[in-house]
Amino acid sequence: MDVGEFVRLRLSQSMISKLPNLFMGYIRGLKRPLIESAFAIFVGLIVGALIMIIFRHDPIEGYISMLKGYGIFIAKRTFMTREFMFALAFATPYMLTALTFAVGVRAGLFNIGAEGQLYIGAAAASWMAAHVALPSGFHVFAVTVFAMLAGALWAVLPALLKIWKGVHEVISTIMLNWMAFYLVMYLAIYHLRGIWAHITKEALPTARYPVLAGSLTAVIFIALLVCIGVYIFLWRMHPGYELRLVGDNPDAARYAGMSISRAIFLSFIIGGLVAGLAGASLAVRPEKWGFHATLGDLMGYGFAGIGVALVGRNHPIGIIPAAIFFGGLAHSGRFMEFDIRISSELVGAIQGVIIIAMALPGLLALIRRKAK
Amino acid sequence: MDNEGVAKTTAIAIVIIIIAAAVIGAYVATRPPVKPPAVFKIAVVSDIGGRGDLSFNDMAFKGGDDAERDFGVEMKEIISMVEADYVPNLRTAALDPDVKLIVGVGFLLTHALIEVAKEFPDKNFVGIDTFTKWVDPQPNLLDVVYEEHKGSALVGALGGLLAAYYDKPYIGGVFGIEIPVLWKFEIGYKWGCDWAMGWIENNKPEMKRGIYNTPRDKRVLYDYTGTFSDITKGYLTAVPMYEKGAVAVYNIAGPLGLGINSAVKDIATRDRLKAGPPFWIGVDANQDWINPGFVIASMMKRVDYGVYYATKLVLENKFREAVAEYGNEIVLGIGTTVLGIPMEGISVSTLADLDEFIKMGVKAEELTGEPVLPGPPEWIKEKVAEMRDNQPAWIWGAVAELESKIRTGAVEVPLAVTENAVKEWRAILG
Amino acid sequence: MITIGRIRLSKRVLAYAISLIAITVFLYLLDRAGVPPKDIIRSGLFAMTPLALAATGECINEKAGVVNIGLEGIFLVSCVIGVFGAERLGSGIAGLLVGSLVGAFIGFIFGLMSVYARANQVVAGMGINVFGIGFLPFLLMAIWAFPGIHLVRKEFLVPKILTPIGLLSPVIFVAIAVPIIAHIILNRTFLGIKIKAAGEKPEAADVAGQRVDHIRMFTCTLGGAMAGLGGVFMSLAWFDGIVKEIAAGRGFIALACVVFAGLSPLLALAGAFIFGFAEALAYTVAITPGAKVYPFLPYFLKMVPYIVPLVIVTIFIGRRPFPKALGKPYIRE
Known part of the structure; x- marks a missing residue:
């Protein structure tokens, strides 16, 4: 049974006074997916170890270095908060782009438009943050909202094409991703630039998110809130319920008199809003408080989000640990390369194997069944 | 229920076998010999072009190799996969007590270098193509730019x-x-x-x-x-x-x-x-060897010299002096000098340069036994020389x-x- | 597919006729404008080939109910190992075969995971992509000890042949033939019916005595082989070398072609060619000096290859049915 489904069921059955029960139920509901995910990660690590052995690296040393990405320094027996913060900085945009994909899946869509919506959101955030003067306090808010709206705007077209013409979202979002790429590149070079033509203008001090450590800003709190908010929307509110039903069983939704178009539209818009926020989180962050016109600062997060969402089982809460897992993975490569000279490329391949293993939640069940 | 118990046992057994295999494998695998620790290390952090961009990242690593060969230093390479990697990569390098010089390759690392140079004031930093001088100059950070x-x-x-x-x-x-x-x-x-x-x-x-x-x-x-x-x-x-x-x-x-x-x-x-x-x-880089006879010349930007010279400056304890003397930026180009020593960095490729790059290919071929160059070295040199003479x-x-x-x-x-x-x-x- | 109504048929014929006329007029105008269409078609055919091959394989795969989004990863891995094979076996054709075999192997593994281990196919596909992106440059170092790039010697290449429109690779003709053959197999043979049944109604196929798992394993392997051929085409028959980002997102464009076509191999071929042609056209127009008058124009031109397929799919193709069991593992109870 699905985690959220379980919770909803529980909620409907129990009163608030039974909260402890509810909590235990939630944990029990989590047990299976957690065990399955843990097993998948474990298999991935073993295959990764085999690859390391084949190419003559010590897998134990390799994984000790990898743990540094999560702030765990075994040799020094310490936990480095600062390193963990870097992992969280990687996790923040992953969380959001994963949410875009997950909300799509919940409505039965394969929405891979986060990449382009993120670019647009970043351009919008950069413009609002650097080129518009607003009172402090309100400015940060304006940047966030404007970026989200811009991301949503870029999601409107695939939504409408899907609803009106039945154009499959895979083609419309891939094509719009590339259009956004060249559009934002142009905007960055010719309209958003500051002193340096290849960096967008620095965000004004009033528009900056507070820095927690390194490149981790307070956006992570917004991201967490958004995850929880989407969870509440999908599982505790009627339009969210409709959205999920459309994804699960469109025929049933149609018979129940629900508007499939509305659900699809909503899913795209939520995805766009969230991806726009991811753009803002990348465009308004230290050290530049802007982004390079090469778009190197923004590229790849949308696609990484797909993997994160799927490992998080397309669940807004499940995405949070998945994003942190991937964030740590992204941060750990440098340690593996620096400490024991595993080339960064091999680190990438090992990460790919871990992701492939994550696709196998059924593996444990399969082993059990075969054992029967 | 009993069935499930059996299944569980099987699953656990399989897991244990896999673990055992991995652990044994780990110890069977030959551990790479531990190098004696070098007293002096340099670290080269690439931009997202990484290795094999045929351009400045590869050239920077080449400079590091040359410094290893001539000065006996040890080079550590770190490749950046995304731009968010720059600061953590530079920090990782700076945290190693043996690393005395950290080179960031490419103008994209400008802000990251400033950030990390501030955090580690006793380490030396070099940025290739960067413009930290104009953003926020640091006494331990040198821009190397080219004409x-x-x-x-x-x-x-x-x-x-x-x-x-x-x-x-x-x-x-x-x-x-x-x-x-x-x-x-x-x-x-x-x-x-x-x-x-x-x-x-x-x-x-x-x-x-x-x-x-x-x-x-x-x-x-x-x-x-x-x-x-x-x-x-x-x-x-x-x-x-x-x-x-x-x-x-x-x-x-x-x-x-x-x-x-x-x-x-x-x-x-x-x-x-x-x-x-x-x-x-x-x-x-020198790309004349890629298709001999059809690459008329290469505009060589010697990023390797930048890394090499910077290492030399640090070894001779002249690095901070150079940073102060030249206002945080040295220019390598045509007819340029640094602290009285001629240090050039821009040229049109010559046959001698070609030789240097063919040697890299020959080395790779010897190492692997696989064809790396598009033909025998002599043939490449002849063809390039012939093409040049025909103009x-x-x-x-x-x-x-x-x-x-x-x-x-x-x-x-x-x-x-x-x-x-x-x-x-x-x-x-x- | 036989129950095409009379009205739909005539509308379709009309659409074909109009597009044909439009294309002719367009090519004529290009010629008059000093942009010879011959070269654009030639470049377009090259750009089309990897897309058409991978997309056709994926069409068959999805018809049988399996989604493999790891095309990019297959491109990358097969492109390196194919070159290695060509150099070891001493011939470019052998390299193409090795490349397809590598693709087939990845497809086979993917099939094992998605058919028998009930893997989440999208995660597994993404994993293949991440793996490929890392593994390609690693292999370059491991095999040739030369980072990021490898040039293939002339004797190991697949030679290009001279045709009336210029130099073309023989693989291009394969890429044109394969979708046609795939179309015939899917629509005219028993194998095609079995494949489609595995994607539409696996239970029914099972009841009818077909092994859904075998069919899906077959299509996964075949799809992988075709993507592998597309990948090795780029290194052995087009660019005569490898760089680490040789696919540069083309695996995803191939997926877009699959969706563009609504799983019809012929339309996938058309989609791949439209994309390739639009890309070649845009980059040809971009170098004319006038294109720099407005700073936005060059950037707009770079969007054209992405706008054109989207417009075409919106106007001419629209909604298309996908197999009901697409992406869902089928386990015999």
């Missing part, structure tokens, strides 16, 4: 003269992403072509043909492809350039040179050519003349890094 515009002017002149000689109307340029560093290349290249036309007018009136008769603002076909990695776009851009009659195409987009090369090869196969024209022009001497003479004029300051190659300057020059030169 790409001058080198581009030289190959622009070479292209222009070849186009006149072969009676072709254009030269071409395939650029990466439109950023100020590339504006330097673009305007320098066009200016060099323009200078060549003036040279023909004064010195070789009989060569007033081909490109000379093309309107001044239409002589250079160029495009910013918007990528430093998608070689298809290099091919798609170069094909129509050659078809329109470009005698040579300048590759200013790293790996996209392979796409340009493919376009040249198509023409060579179709017309059964043994050597150019058509040609292409390499960039940053009239006055062309090489004119390019040498331009170089000496740049060296003495008799001519000034425009340095366009602002939008307005680029606009102005584009209005004149196209």
